Amino acid sequence: MNAVDMDIDYDASEESSFFCLPEELNCRLDQTINDNDIVKMSAAYQKCISYSWREFAELHLKISHGVVENIVADQEGRSLRIREMFRRWKESNPDGKTPNDLIEILDNARLVGIKQHWFSDYIPNKRALDKFIDDRVTEFGRKAELNFNPEQFTKFLYKLGVQDKEDFVKTRSPNNIFKQRLDILHIWENRVGFMEATLEKLNQCIEEVLVPNERGEPLRQLTNEESANRRPFMVRPTAGSRISVCQGCRQKFDHMHDRLVVAHWEEVTYKNREGLVVNEWTNGHYHLSMDCIRVKWQNFQGKLNAVKGVLFSKEKKFLRKKGFELEKLYG
Numbered sequence: 001m002n003a004v005d006m007d008i009d010y011d012a013s014e015e016s017s018f019f020c021l022p023e024e025l026n027c028r029l030d031q032t033i034n035d036n037d038i039v040k041m042s043a044a045y046q047k048c049i050s051y052s053w054r055e056f057a058e059l060h061l062k063i064s065h066g067v068v069e070n071i072v073a074d075q076e077g078r079s080l081r082i083r084e085m086f087r088r089w090k091e092s093n094p095d096g097k098t099p100n101d102l103i104e105i106l107d108n109a110r111l112v113g114i115k116q117h118w119f120s121d122y123i124p125n126k127r128a129l130d131k132f133i134d135d136r137v138t139e140f141g142r143k144a145e146l147n148f149n150p151e152q153f154t155k156f157l158y159k160l161g162v163q164d165k166e167d168f169v170k171t172r173s174p175n176n177i178f179k180q181r182l183d184i185l186h187i188w189e190n191r192v193g194f195m196e197a198t199l200e201k202l203n204q205c206i207e208e209v210l211v212p213n214e215r216g217e218p219l220r221q222l223t224n225e226e227s228a229n230r231r232p233f234m235v236r237p238t239a240g241s242r243i244s245v246c247q248g249c250r251q252k253f254d255h256m257h258d259r260l261v262v263a264h265w266e267e268v269t270y271k272n273r274e275g276l277v278v279n280e281w282t283n284g285h286y287h288l289s290m291d292c293i294r295v296k297w298q299n300f301q302g303k304l305n306a307v308k309g310v311l312f313s314k315e316k317k318f319l320r321k322k323g324f325e326l327e328k329l330y331g
């Protein structure tokens with residue numbers, strides 16, 4: 001258990017009552033939303049700090065760029081602008097809009113977190129919720145301070161399923177890595193919702209990328225060695241690559257004959273263009289042979305991963321015949 005796991009005092013039932021569809025909304029899902037609903041929606045939106053409201057207005061509420069610019073010109077401050085955005089959206093239809101319309105929009109925008117926040121605003125006693133939110137904000141701050149290198153961070157985002165937003169947060173705060181990381185955690189929370197975005201899940205993803213040291217100090221980066229030991233052996237086609245020497249038997253690949261090879265991130269030795277021997281941490285390649293891999297990895301048990309779709313069923317059979325086992329396919 002890491003020091004960062006502590007201080008969470010809420011239980012699951014408490015949590016779920018905050019975030020499920022409240023009775024007050026449930027009985028009027030098809031009725032026009034009122035001004036108070038707009039206020040509550042805006043507050044929920046604002047609390048989920050990471051999403052750009054202008055983008056949301058144009059892309060999801062279908063408010064024109066000109067109107068968005070008008071909102072910016074007419075209103076001071078983010079909260080008033082967000083409220084105005086929802087008000088304009090509501091009035092874009094002469095009959096008004098309904099809670100159902102809003103739910104549909106949030107679902108399409110994959111903003112589960114904001115939807116749950118909004119629902120929770122109809123719960124009379126919100127003190128426990130506020131504490132829950134505060135705890136998360138503190139935790140997210142701690143996580144954003146962790147010592148990821150850029151490669152590990154990208155890997156971490158893949159695990160959370162928010163890698164598509166990496167560039168977005170970088171452009172938003174180009175010089176503030178802490179802010180970028182905090183933002184992406186909130187995007188994650190928004191995307192999967194509070195019920196799914198548990199700190200447990202977050203810690204698990206972190207632990208797959210970073211490891212604690214023995215003294216209970218903050219998580220540190222994996223050494224190259226440790227990282228190599230965790231990396232999967234990937235089976236991949238040779239076609240289109242320039243890989244040349246097997247790291248096991250040191251023979252050259254025959255690209256016509258060796259259609260598939262095994263790649264693994266590790267310390268690789270090769271001769272560079274000047275003929276000098278170089279060591280580098282990168283992908284090493286092996287013949288599709290247990291013997292070749294075991295030259296460097298004596299304990300290799302034959303488990304391979306692959307990217308979905310690169311293997312024909314004939315080749316899967318071929319792998320099994322050679323003593324390998326296909327462990328995992330990546331999307």
Ligand SMILES: [Zn+2]
Nearest residue numbers: 246249287292
């Ligand atoms: Zn070989």
